[in-house]
Amino acid sequence: MADGRPQLVVLGTAQDGGYPAPGCQAECCNKAWRNPAMARLVACLGLVDPISRERWMIDCTPDFKLQLHRLNEVLPKSGAPALDGILLTHAHTGHYAGLLNLGREMMATDAVPVYAAKGMIGFLLANEPWRSLIDQGNISVKQLHPGRIVELSPRLSIHPFTVPHRDELSETLGFRVLGPERSVVYIPDIDAWEGLKPPIETMIAENDQLYLDGSFFSKDELPHRNPAEIPHPCIKDSITRFAGLPDADRLKVVFTHFNHTNPVIDLDSTVYRELHAAGMMVASDGDILEL
Numbered sequence: 001m002a003d004g005r006p007q008l009v010v011l012g013t014a015q016d017g018g019y020p021a022p023g024c025q026a027e028c029c030n031k032a033w034r035n036p037a038m039a040r041l042v043a044c045l046g047l048v049d050p051i052s053r054e055r056w057m058i059d060c061t062p063d064f065k066l067q068l069h070r071l072n073e074v075l076p077k078s079g080a081p082a083l084d085g086i087l088l089t090h091a092h093t094g095h096y097a098g099l100l101n102l103g104r105e106m107m108a109t110d111a112v113p114v115y116a117a118k119g120m121i122g123f124l125l126a127n128e129p130w131r132s133l134i135d136q137g138n139i140s141v142k143q144l145h146p147g148r149i150v151e152l153s154p155r156l157s158i159h160p161f162t163v164p165h166r167d168e169l170s171e172t173l174g175f176r177v178l179g180p181e182r183s184v185v186y187i188p189d190i191d192a193w194e195g196l197k198p199p200i201e202t203m204i205a206e207n208d209q210l211y212l213d214g215s216f217f218s219k220d221e222l223p224h225r226n227p228a229e230i231p232h233p234c235i236k237d238s239i240t241r242f243a244g245l246p247d248a249d250r251l252k253v254v255f256t257h258f259n260h261t262n263p264v265i266d267l268d269s270t271v272y273r274e275l276h277a278a279g280m281m282v283a284s285d286g287d288i289l290e291l
Contacts, residue, residue, distance in 0.1 A: 006049045006156050006179050009074050010287040011057070011067040012041030013256045014265075015215055016094025018063060021260035028261050040265065040285055041066055042094045043188045043257040045211070047177065047291075048075040052153045054084040058175055058186055060114075064098030074288070085113040087144075087158060089188060091123045091169035099130060102138045111140040115150065117160070118143055119170040144173065155180050156291070163187055164195040166231070179291025182208040188257040189213055191231040193241065204242070204249045211283055212238070214255025214264065217271050221261040235264060235271075239278045250279035 012018075019040040020029035032038040042061035048054070048071065055071050057064075068082065089095050102109040116124070121141045124130040133139045144150065144160045151157045157178040165172035174187040185203050190213045193200045204210055215232040216222075222230075233241075235255055242250055255275070258264065263271045264282055272282060 004050050005181070006047065006153075006291040007074065008177060008179075008184055008289045008291055009046035009048065009071065010211075010256070010283050010285060011044040011046045011070055012061060012063055013258060013283045013285055014040040014042050015257055015259040016042060016062075016092060017260065018042045019258065019260045019265060024260055026261075028263070028265075031266070038265070040258065045177075045186055046071045046074070047152070047156060049153045049156055050075060051155065053077060054153055056085045056087065056152060056156075057083060058087045058177075059089055059095040059188070060086045060098035060101075061094055062097045064101045067098075068101075070286070080110060081112055082107060082109060083112055085115060085152060086139075087160075087175060088114065088116040088120055089163075089174070089186075090165065090167070090172040091120055092166075092189065095188075096120075096124075096130075099133060099139065103129065103133050104136055104138065107138075109138050111137055113142050114139045115142045115144050115158070117146065117171050117173055119167070120173075123170045146173065149178070162197075163189070164191050165189050166191065176207065177291065182289070182291045184208060184289065184291065185210040185212075187212050189215075190233065193233050193238070201242075201245065204245065204252055207252065209252050209254060209289060211254050211256045213257055214238075214282070215257050215259045215262065217262050217264050221259065235262075235275060239275065239280065242280065243278065247279055251281070253280040254283045255280065256283040 020032040041063040045058040047056040146162045159176035160173045163172040163174045177184045217235045
């Protein structure tokens with residue numbers, strides 16, 4: 001940050017349970033139990049502005065403690081507020097459960113802004129212990145309106161948009177992060193690329209980098225589950241869909257939010273080499289992009 005430019009920090013890249021996954025004793029996770037260096041935290045992005053000395057998170061995961069520590073390493077900050085804001089995508093557990101850390105029993109924060117869409121705010125207000133975080137003043141909820149840009153700092157803004165996803169608890173948002181020189185799209189969860197507006201190909205063409213749902217490499221990873229119950233665009237299908245894009249556009253595509261069964265987590269795997277050969281990338285915890 002020698003030039004003081006804002007940065008995007010990849011704070012996690014795994015699906016809601018992290019990697020290795022709780023209770024998993026299959027070989028997909030045993031590799032990471034044996035080699036902790038392979039572990040991945042739950043999908044999350046950090047944003048830092050070294051001029052204003054402000055930090056934000058997109059989603060608040062069960063790995064919040066470690067992810068806040070990582071932000072402290074990138075941009076140290078003493079005193080309150082620990083965070084200048086949290087932006088929530090939706091009400092699936094891995095994306096908001098870390099809010100518990102802000103409560104009276106832990107950090108006892110003072111009115112940390114939590115940005116969310118109307119349905120997500122309704123979910124927090126209707127359920128404990130999230131309602132208590134609001135009533136006790138640990139967080140201050142601020143409604144996001146899809147399509148309406150929110151200025152976080154003079155050099156960083158957020159453009160939320162609606163994403164087609166399982167909305168049994170709340171709507172789902174994606175975010176376009178607007179920096180001084182680059183714009184970045186974040187869509188960790190989506191049912192299918194069809195139905196996204198504007199189309200994903202337009203988003204790829206109009207932005208500098210995109211962190212996209214890569215939950216599964218193929219639909220046969222969970223033979224005991226009905227894929228219709230957990231729809232996601234598989235990386236294998238996304239490779240095919242994006243194959244006709246210009247080389248420069250395919251290089252913008254970075255997959256994240258990996259389920260523990262996804263073999264692309266192993267950077268020595270055949271499927272990782274297949275993805276790399278197709279001109280697309282895999283996000284890694286700790287990646288930093290200047291905005």
